[in-house]
Amino acid sequence: MIEATGLTKSFGSKTAVYNLTFRVQPGKVTGFLGPNGAGKSTTMRMILGLDTPSNGTVTIGGYQYRQLPNAPRQVGALLDANAKHGGRSARSHLLCLAQLSGIPARRVDEVLDVVGLTQVAGKRSKGFSLGMGQRLGIAAALLGDPQVLLFDEPVNGLDPEGIRWVRELMRRLAGEGRTVFVSSHLMSEMAQTADHLIVIGRGQLMADLPVRAFIEQNSTGFARVRTPDGEEEQRETLVRALTEDGGQVLAEPEGTLKVTGLELPRISELAHRVDVRLWELSPHHASLEEAYMRMTQGAVDFRSTADQRAGLQGPPQPPYGGYQEPVVGIGPPQPGGYPPPQPGWGAPPPGAPVPAGPPVVPHQATPPAPYRPEDAR
Numbered sequence: 001m002i003e004a005t006g007l008t009k010s011f012g013s014k015t016a017v018y019n020l021t022f023r024v025q026p027g028k029v030t031g032f033l034g035p036n037g038a039g040k041s042t043t044m045r046m047i048l049g050l051d052t053p054s055n056g057t058v059t060i061g062g063y064q065y066r067q068l069p070n071a072p073r074q075v076g077a078l079l080d081a082n083a084k085h086g087g088r089s090a091r092s093h094l095l096c097l098a099q100l101s102g103i104p105a106r107r108v109d110e111v112l113d114v115v116g117l118t119q120v121a122g123k124r125s126k127g128f129s130l131g132m133g134q135r136l137g138i139a140a141a142l143l144g145d146p147q148v149l150l151f152d153e154p155v156n157g158l159d160p161e162g163i164r165w166v167r168e169l170m171r172r173l174a175g176e177g178r179t180v181f182v183s184s185h186l187m188s189e190m191a192q193t194a195d196h197l198i199v200i201g202r203g204q205l206m207a208d209l210p211v212r213a214f215i216e217q218n219s220t221g222f223a224r225v226r227t228p229d230g231e232e233e234q235r236e237t238l239v240r241a242l243t244e245d246g247g248q249v250l251a252e253p254e255g256t257l258k259v260t261g262l263e264l265p266r267i268s269e270l271a272h273r274v275d276v277r278l279w280e281l282s283p284h285h286a287s288l289e290e291a292y293m294r295m296t297q298g299a300v301d302f303r304s305t306a307d308q309r310a311g312l313q314g315p316p317q318p319p320y321g322g323y324q325e326p327v328v329g330i331g332p333p334q335p336g337g338y339p340p341p342q343p344g345w346g347a348p349p350p351g352a353p354v355p356a357g358p359p360v361v362p363h364q365a366t367p368p369a370p371y372r373p374e375d376a377r
């Protein structure tokens with residue numbers, strides 16, 4: 001198990017990680033998520049003794065990494081796939097690492113096989129693609145057959161087949177009872193890989209919970225409704241009834257309606273009342289990606305703006321301005337697609353985990369601007 005308590009790291013006046021407390025349990029894949037610059041790599045480096053915490057502690061199996069007996073046999077990590085001598089072949093790179101850690105040389109061929117690099121084992125790694133480099137980094141992490149594994153963005157540069165392979169590998173390693181801690185930006189990937197999530201923003205803990213609970217607590221449910229095709233009047237009648245009853249209705253390109261703010265039985269009742277037949281009425285949840293975006297929106301360090309093009313003339317427009325997602329509701333259609341979020345719609349629902357607030361413990365480090373739920377609106 002990995003255990004962090006009050007973990008803090010400052011670089012000069014920059015606080016990269018602030019007061020992080022969490023546990024990473026064995027037998028599970030724990031996803032470590034956060035926007036760019038959130039502090040994921042810094043945290044992983046502190047776990048591995050590569051950075052010294054400014055405050056707090058982090059241990060693996062009760063020991064700080066540097067105190068761990070025979071650490072390379074207990075902990076394997078992929079931090080930076082480029083951290084290798086490009087002039088060496090994949091095999092000799094791994095052989096060097098094995099020798100340094102007292103690992104038998106035959107293990108090198110085993111891990112090359114596991115990551116699918118046997119055929120290029122004699123080639124210099126500087127000619128490797130990003131994906132091959134990632135595979136070599138994963139091979140190095142597996143060398144000591146460790147019980148604890150840390151992977152920083154392991155699917156970076158991998159093609160879909162490679163991504164699936166990493167996913168299966170992580171699941172298999174956790175299934176063998178190992179502790180697997182993996183950072184990623186890809187929520188969709190984590191949804192399929194992780195059992196548990198630790199989410200940070202601006203170095204602070206924002207969520208620590210099972211994937212399923214994360215989705216349930218952070219996603220706004222919605223109903224998808226379909227009225228008989230070609231019966232526009234029926235559809236308009238239903239939209240009016242739903243919006244008058246407090247629902248928000250969005251037309252989807254496939255002809256269905258996305259309804260929020262009303263329970264399914266209520267939608268059914270209203271449809272019955274206005275005599276509209278339904279071809280579909282189904283419950284849905286926002287994806288993990290949507291929940292994550294909403295949670296971390298206020299803690300993003302890097303934001304893009306629309307390209308103003310310095311007054312340059314834009315490319316020619318299609319004659320009718322291109323496709324715009326229609327907005328259904330009473331009144332004239334609004335420009336720009338979806339209407340603005342309503343109060344309580346798109347914001348974290350009641351009961352959602354409250355992100356780490358202002359510090360309670362006096363501290364030398366300057367906390368980063370605390371995340372405020374209103375930032376996400």
Ligand SMILES: Nc1ncnc2c1ncn2[C@@H]1O[C@H](COP(=O)(O)OP(=O)(O)OP(=O)(O)O)[C@@H](O)[C@H]1O
Binds near residue numbers: 011014036041
């Ligand atoms: N050695 C360093 N010196 C100064 N600042 C640093 C150092 N290492 C990290 N930082 C800063 O700390 C913050 C956290 O960086 P970190 O790399 O841990 O984030 P991350 O979540 O891993 O980001 P990414 O997903 O983009 O890799 C960033 O603002 C970064 O610029």
